Amino acid sequence: MPDVVFPLDSTKPFTEQKYVGHNRWHPDIPAEVSVRPGQTFRVHCREWFDGAIHNDDSADDVRDAPLPTVHRLSGPIAVEGAEPGDLLIVDILDLGPIPQEDSGPLAGQGWGYTGIFATRNGGGFLTDQFPDAYKVIWDFSGQRATSRHIPGVSFTGITHPGLMGTAPSADLLARWNRREGALIATDPDRVPPLALPPLPDDAILGRLEGEEFDRIAAEAARTAPPRENGGNQDIKNFTRGTRVFYPVFVPDAKLSMGDLHFSQGDGEITFCGAIEMGGFIDLHVDLIKGGMDAYGVGENAIFMPGNVDPRYERWLAFSGTSVTLDDEQRYLDSHLSYQRACLHAIDYLTTFGYTPEQAYMILGAAPIEGRLSGVVDIPNSCSTVYIPTAIFDFDVAPSASGPTRIDPGMGVPRSAF
């Protein structure tokens, strides 16, 4: 086990740890921890809501989820010698739930959760069809996950960090605030919002206090979106064996990470989210000096995924096009076509006895693949979603005998406002 450079104690809240992380992006959040190029080290990560979501059968906690408090990130970690213009190589050596703790109140202690936010508090990919809050608890057994809320399904997790990135430069941060502010201004009262502006309330900025805290909290960017620095990319194959190349925008790179997932489907369509957990991640870092120019990587991490994800031979795939449920034609809208593909998959799974919420949760948490299959055939984009059939303990393929009927059990906990 590598040295733990950023430890967390499961019995204490995120802000009372030896090192305090952050939940906003800003170049001036100080790094209390540093590593050298060539070093291997372990980082503990807290689940993104710091324990606000419980292992129970009510979705009230998801309905009332404190969105301004996310994501709890470990870091920033200074990488010695990193300078703007370099590429920071990060190898993900290993990661998993909280080691040696298989029960307890924190997601990552032997369990995790998938939630769907209510439209009034966050919303999500299919919020028009699923306007309330829902929650599913998953139990971990070695590499596999099962849920008492979704019978007949189990799968091997492709564990990964949903969020990792380097700190933005002051200029880059200013661009984010400008362009996202402009978008918000087009419909400032929208529910759910178009984007999230800086929000000093609930900001955590390491050990900063006083005026410096106030200055930075007023400018610091929210962590929800992926951006030029990596960030909340939610890439499901970002697992063990992956090598990532991050652009470096500030001295020492200031690497941060969190939002660990036990498993996720492409798109993380449930938003709250994948199978969320806290845990550990083992990393190795190195530098390509001047790599941004040399390789034309001015922004957005490039990466080489690991080769140890489960091997599947048989997938059931659904397609969608960019036509709304009201039969309105949209022009090459791949977001819509993926929604339609997912809705087709949900319709299909309900013929086996699942509730629509169960089907939606399966797509959010299981290792499904979402593909941009056709993006030029005007006016329709074609997106496809692939479900590995082996995650079901019955045969989910169509046949002349019609769908097997399963018992949906207690179903998915739901809470409305």
Next chain:
Amino acid sequence: MPDVVFPLDSTKPFTEQKYVGHNRWHPDIPAEVSVRPGQTFRVHCREWFDGAIHNDDSADDVRDAPLPTVHRLSGPIAVEGAEPGDLLIVDILDLGPIPQEDSGPLAGQGWGYTGIFATRNGGGFLTDQFPDAYKVIWDFSGQRATSRHIPGVSFTGITHPGLMGTAPSADLLARWNRREGALIATDPDRVPPLALPPLPDDAILGRLEGEEFDRIAAEAARTAPPRENGGNQDIKNFTRGTRVFYPVFVPDAKLSMGDLHFSQGDGEITFCGAIEMGGFIDLHVDLIKGGMDAYGVGENAIFMPGNVDPRYERWLAFSGTSVTLDDEQRYLDSHLSYQRACLHAIDYLTTFGYTPEQAYMILGAAPIEGRLSGVVDIPNSCSTVYIPTAIFDFDVAPSASGPTRIDPGMGVPRSAF
């Protein structure tokens, strides 16, 4: 070799064959050929431009491509006993270039092409960056493709039909025309157009003539987009071993197919298109009576892809978010984020010496994967594009020694208006 139920002679144009296919969708195009459930049969398919694109080093033919004439489809093929409400099972047993013909003027005779349309005649995914017409010729050697226009690249083709589907009902056709007409009406003079309305000129409707031809040609839908009946889905893994379940909308199902591809990247981002070819396809059909209701498949084919595509262990991946090149923030626009991911890949490959056009063509023709990685992290969608590193004959991964420089050779033929 199964019986050829729909033969084509390479020495004759599409309209002078024993059976004449079609290039529009309409329920009343008559089927001259029929098959039984349980039957295995072969169909010949013509490349989508019927020989208008040549094996040479000029892109004039792509610049002047006769878009109103596409796609040449083989069929309709009546499936005995199929009724509206059934699911038509189609197994793709085998497909490939024109058998026993390895040289000649038709794509599929040992070679194929990838093109990019000029903005004024079709456009494409990255038409703002690549406004002219471009063409690349690929040579087939067994399962592998190479191009004199793109040195250092070769790959195993995942052959597939870009287009297959059942005939729409009259009602469904009317919906298409209504909704696509409404979209066109929002900007009727746009270049390239938002969608393509019915166009009697250049319509091919089997052997129909006279008034019946005129009536149908005025209503029949263009074949460019994928729709509820399948159609031009351009799914790159729709290869040997795939089982598809099509909804049946008209008596006898009326199955048609064409637009064979030797290989394609997810999205077919070059539009004209994948590696285009004519060839053969061997199919087996069966029916699930009443399957549409039983499985909740009211529209859009579901499918189970084959398991014999090449196995890759190492991919280089690029990410993009829904921010324009002018730094304008868009809201969860997965089309844009995929464009940005592809542009990042192109920028990267040019540091190795490729021209931007060569890099674009590689993404269009090679078996790259395009994923909807994050679709909920407001305001940014995150799309990713994965390139198997084995398609290059040099090491394409970043390293401290900087990119290897290749000789781009003659480059990609280009023609401007």
Next chain:
Amino acid sequence: MPDVVFPLDSTKPFTEQKYVGHNRWHPDIPAEVSVRPGQTFRVHCREWFDGAIHNDDSADDVRDAPLPTVHRLSGPIAVEGAEPGDLLIVDILDLGPIPQEDSGPLAGQGWGYTGIFATRNGGGFLTDQFPDAYKVIWDFSGQRATSRHIPGVSFTGITHPGLMGTAPSADLLARWNRREGALIATDPDRVPPLALPPLPDDAILGRLEGEEFDRIAAEAARTAPPRENGGNQDIKNFTRGTRVFYPVFVPDAKLSMGDLHFSQGDGEITFCGAIEMGGFIDLHVDLIKGGMDAYGVGENAIFMPGNVDPRYERWLAFSGTSVTLDDEQRYLDSHLSYQRACLHAIDYLTTFGYTPEQAYMILGAAPIEGRLSGVVDIPNSCSTVYIPTAIFDFDVAPSASGPTRIDPGMGVPRSAF
């Protein structure tokens, strides 16, 4: 389609073709055909018994199989410029059953066979348990095989040549004859024999006649075993995309090939054999001058298998150790441990209703894997055999509910002496 340098006409016997191949190894069999390094070409191959095995439900033909007549090989093909000491690179671009012929009396015309020789005429891997002759006919549908003699099983073929190799030098041939003769001499009357000596009767040596025929026929080696020149290696993954490096022992290399298989399990345990067929093979050749010394390859081909074999996620595996059925302990006998692993698999499959012969035939023809798992743990070797569960149309894994019972149908044709 590449140029056919070695054509065969399905309506004529092997010895009445434009070019006549051979069924013995000797450096002096003349090459009538030549190719250049860098050339791509097609070769037709005859099934190894030249039509003696029929598509019917009797095993008499296998019982009486004319073993002295095998294998019918296409070649020798001279490779211009090849000299002893070079490595001959052979790329397998494509191969398959006889093109455009899907019915007829020759294996490869839409069908193939797997046989088991009677102990008195050839024997086989499990001849003590299966002393008679058996035969199974497989039908090809695209890439898949099914058999009327074995219900409930179908699989994608990994087509490959069972036999390919370069000509031996005179010295090498003399070594073969010396060492194999010495083995035979230890038990010359054994049934089945320990090895096969040169046999002028039934020898085919291209167009040679007269004294030269007699001289060579008396010395030429039989084609049954694999040897330093490659030969009858029966490697199941020697499929499309494979690159082989053969040592060159004589001027022009003199490459020959045949014994095409539609599919085979590791070991080809049924001996007669895999799924046998005639067909075509497309090759590309090149040379590494002086490669034998440079790479330490004094004998025995090295190869890099293709990456397009079917992807399986779930295997059922059986193990065996080097203890006989009579509980006699043998010392690290991996041949015996593989026999015991196969017998365990057969015992298992019979609990589902298969006859032992059906189970044996499945192991011989389906893409099973045979592994040398432990070869040092004295006194027991441990071999394992892996069966992909997807080849069965029922669930073949053990469960609390006990084995599903299938109807074995007509079973496997059998003929005793």
Next chain:
Amino acid sequence: MPDVVFPLDSTKPFTEQKYVGHNRWHPDIPAEVSVRPGQTFRVHCREWFDGAIHNDDSADDVRDAPLPTVHRLSGPIAVEGAEPGDLLIVDILDLGPIPQEDSGPLAGQGWGYTGIFATRNGGGFLTDQFPDAYKVIWDFSGQRATSRHIPGVSFTGITHPGLMGTAPSADLLARWNRREGALIATDPDRVPPLALPPLPDDAILGRLEGEEFDRIAAEAARTAPPRENGGNQDIKNFTRGTRVFYPVFVPDAKLSMGDLHFSQGDGEITFCGAIEMGGFIDLHVDLIKGGMDAYGVGENAIFMPGNVDPRYERWLAFSGTSVTLDDEQRYLDSHLSYQRACLHAIDYLTTFGYTPEQAYMILGAAPIEGRLSGVVDIPNSCSTVYIPTAIFDFDVAPSASGPTRIDPGMGVPRSAF
């Protein structure tokens, strides 16, 4: 993390732990630990030599390895309700090196070793060519292993228990002793020995003492070979996600396990052995009552391997036949043909600059595959060995430019008697 039912303290020897395991097989070794069907639990395992092999650059410890003391096994673990005739289902949920300990004197504390025994003390697969003792130390970094003794190589471990099994019945044990004794009697003074008889010296039998210890120690079987109860099968793909079905021979099944490997090549040809380590294993057990008869599994575990081993696209393969290095022909000897294939691989790798010992060690420790390719083509068996090319950090394929030369560094420590 599941409950640890069999804990080990790394600071204490194997015999001073809370529970003491065993290093012999006997039905009467008492189980101090029990689990229920349906239970998930963790077991700690000690490396097989209990710390006798050190992390240094001398092979003296391997030369003097105390073979009578192996293998240290954790167990027996009683499975409640298991009766003779049942099948015991064991799911391997997870396993790895000693958790939370990345440095220290015990293999498994961040490192492991591969050894080759001297001919006089154990010998091995290629002992004629490698008569002395050799040792290589591997460092673990996440899932990957590298060695200071073998530059240019790294790979992802497929962690697995080399040894697991149920207790033999008294009858079965008597059969083992009878048949292995008979083999030994054929050459009792052979070096290395043909098999290992019961040996009271160094026997560890849980907490047994006195007369009962003496009685059992005189009868108990050595743990080196795999046998009907599973045992030391050394199956390299016996990793996470694997389900095994063990025959139950005694009440409570009495499951034991140990000999964890970080990685291994098929055959474990180095004997001492794979990459040896101590660590943990998480298991889930269940029963199929009466399963031995129902499924025809009278002996030898059957298993379904997991699907998360690394995916490789490119392998370099070597073949061998059953001819000795002195050109003596053996009859279908698959053990010999695998030796020849491995020797060919070693010859090849030395042309790149590796010493023969380094090449041998790579084959023993890396995830190579060993296949029984042809077992019927008299007189030659054909075995093949496949090396994934990605384990080398240079291109290991043959090419016209000849082999890259690497610097072998300090090489492999060696000790002779």
